Amino acid sequence: MQVNEKKPLIVAFCCNWCSYAGADLAGNNRLAYPADVKIIRVPCSCRVNPMFILRAFQRGADGVIICGCHPGDCHYTSGNYFTRRRMAMLFSMLDYLGIEKERTRVEWVSAAEGAKFAATMNDFAEKVAALGENKRLEDLRCKR
Amino acid sequence: MQKITREVLIEKAASLLNEGVVSAVYGWKKGEFVYDVTPALFTTTEELEKEFVWGDFCGANFSKYLVASTRKIEGKILVFLKPCDTYSFNQLLTEHRFDREKVYAVGIPCEGMADVSKVKAAAGEGIIAIESTEEGLAVTTLYNDAPVVVPYAEALAERCINCKSKKHVAYDELIGEEGDVLESGRFDQVAELEAMTPDERFAFWQNELSKCIRCNACRDVCPACTCEKCVFNNPVSGAETKAPMGTFEEKMFHIIRAFHVAGRCTDCGECSRVCPQDIPLHLLNRKFIKDINTHYGEYQAGAEVGSRAPLVNYTTEDVEPCDVFERGDKNA
Ligand code: SF4
Ligand code: SF4
Numbered sequence: 001m002q003v004n005e006k007k008p009l010i011v012a013f014c015c016n017w018c019s020y021a022g023a024d025l026a027g028n029n030r031l032a033y034p035a036d037v038k039i040i041r042v043p044c045s046c047r048v049n050p051m052f053i054l055r056a057f058q059r060g061a062d063g064v065i066i067c068g069c070h071p072g073d074c075h076y077t078s079g080n081y082f083t084r085r086r087m088a089m090l091f092s093m094l095d096y097l098g099i100e101k102e103r104t105r106v107e108w109v110s111a112a113e114g115a116k117f118a119a120t121m122n123d124f125a126e127k128v129a130a131l132g133e134n135k136r137l138e139d140l141r142c143k144r
Numbered sequence: 145m146q147k148i149t150r151e152v153l154i155e156k157a158a159s160l161l162n163e164g165v166v167s168a169v170y171g172w173k174k175g176e177f178v179y180d181v182t183p184a185l186f187t188t189t190e191e192l193e194k195e196f197v198w199g200d201f202c203g204a205n206f207s208k209y210l211v212a213s214t215r216k217i218e219g220k221i222l223v224f225l226k227p228c229d230t231y232s233f234n235q236l237l238t239e240h241r242f243d244r245e246k247v248y249a250v251g252i253p254c255e256g257m258a259d260v261s262k263v264k265a266a267a268g269e270g271i272i273a274i275e276s277t278e279e280g281l282a283v284t285t286l287y288n289d290a291p292v293v294v295p296y297a298e299a300l301a302e303r304c305i306n307c308k309s310k311k312h313v314a315y316d317e318l319i320g321e322e323g324d325v326l327e328s329g330r331f332d333q334v335a336e337l338e339a340m341t342p343d344e345r346f347a348f349w350q351n352e353l354s355k356c357i358r359c360n361a362c363r364d365v366c367p368a369c370t371c372e373k374c375v376f377n378n379p380v381s382g383a384e385t386k387a388p389m390g391t392f393e394e395k396m397f398h399i400i401r402a403f404h405v406a407g408r409c410t411d412c413g414e415c416s417r418v419c420p421q422d423i424p425l426h427l428l429n430r431k432f433i434k435d436i437n438t439h440y441g442e443y444q445a446g447a448e449v450g451s452r453a454p455l456v457n458y459t460t461e462d463v464e465p466c467d468v469f470e471r472g473d474k475n476a
Contacts, residue, residue: 054392084463085454085455085457086455089403089435089455093428093431097345099346106465138391139391139392139393
């Protein structure tokens with residue numbers, strides 16, 4: 001059991017067509033990013049239901065990041081435009097409820113941007129680590 | 145408070161029933177207490193004469209009832225709609241939730257409905273009779289000899305203080321005169337909350353939402369929530385019951401409930417009206433409405449049939465999720 005040094009647990013929802021490939025590229029290029037980033041592959045960033053994000057937090061994630069294709073480059077033409085509206089609304093609501101806004105993020109990462117993927121994850125993990133453990137969003141009953 | 149009388153409504157309903165235009169009428173019946181008026185379907189004039197009530201507590205929005213009843217009942221249903229109800233009516237039509245042909249909508253004017261919690265706070269518990277008088281509601285309780293008069297302004301429900309419109313956006317027939325869309329201060333309280341620090345906001349919502357008993361009344365009454373299978377009924381979600389205080393479960397319910405109706409919520413105020421715990425749910429809905437207005441252009445759900453809700457729409461120039469927080473350093 002870890003006692004003192006708690007590393008932040010980060011859930012990254014990555015679009016199959018861009019960001020997931022971007023993560024692959026980061027790996028191929030041996031670019032380091034924190035091992036505590038758990039990647040969940042989704043067919044499109046707009047597959048991410050707001051409930052997924054809240055559930056991840058309840059189960060103990062400290063930060064959730066959604067990565068998708070750059071606007072205009074969606075494999076399904078318009079999926080990420082919907083993501084953008086939905087997440088803008090959801091994050092604003094979380095902020096309204098007093099939840100630290102640094103715990104959530106949306107980034108557009110293409111399949112060619114392995115370096116951006118690693119840099120984004122490093123930066124995000126750092127910000128989340130600075131916030132400390134996720135207390136406001138966790139639910140002890142859900143934690144495994 | 146209400147200018148039209150019970151007699152006018154009964155007369156209209158009875159004549160439409162007798163002419164055979166409609167086969168059933170939505171109206172209100174007296175409930176267990178004088179203030180808990182219950183929506184009911186009437187099919188005969190005798191029933192109407194005997195049980196139909198109308199007054200300052202007849203706030204129920206009938207729009208959602210039409211979804212189930214238009215499928216069951218042969219012929220048309222007469223429904224009385226206050227201005228705010230007509231927005232929900234349109235929104236449901238936009239979403240193809242009922243057949244317009246099966247409804248005969250009569251627009252009725254509304255002067256604002258009373259909130260029983262406010263009446264109780266002013267006059268005390270144990271209410272046995274409430275009379276509408278010139279000065280206000282004359283309330284008789286078990287514990288007072290002479291009725292306590294609560295002025296209308298003090299008894300007015302929150303949603304009616306901040307009424308957004310006295311204009312009927314849908315009807316077949318209108319009783320009384322057409323009103324206007326109003327300038328309301330309905331976003332003021334949202335702005336006040338936004339101006340607080342995150343910790344203050346968290347404390348505010350923790351306090352409010354932990355009162356929730358997860359009765360789901362806010363969901364059941366909502367004319368925007370008309371899914372036949374709801375995520376909150378899923379028995380394996382582990383989320384269908386009351387959570388212990390201090391967990392996130394309650395907040396999750398409220399975020400998702402408000403999110404599912406974001407862009408479709410007409411701000412009818414039914415959710416806050418029915419909440420037995422008096423949780424200001426309108427502050428969640430209005431936050432979404434305010435954000436949508438700010439970032440995606442003014443939008444009033446239900447103002448017209450067939451409009452495209454903002455969250456199922458997009459432009460290529462939309463604001464980035466990280467930029468919606470731009471409200472100054474106070475949020476840092
Ligand atoms: S969320 Fe509340 S205010 Fe909005 S449509 Fe539903 S019941 Fe009405
Ligand atoms: S009506 Fe009130 S108490 Fe019931 S579930 Fe909704 S917020 Fe909770």
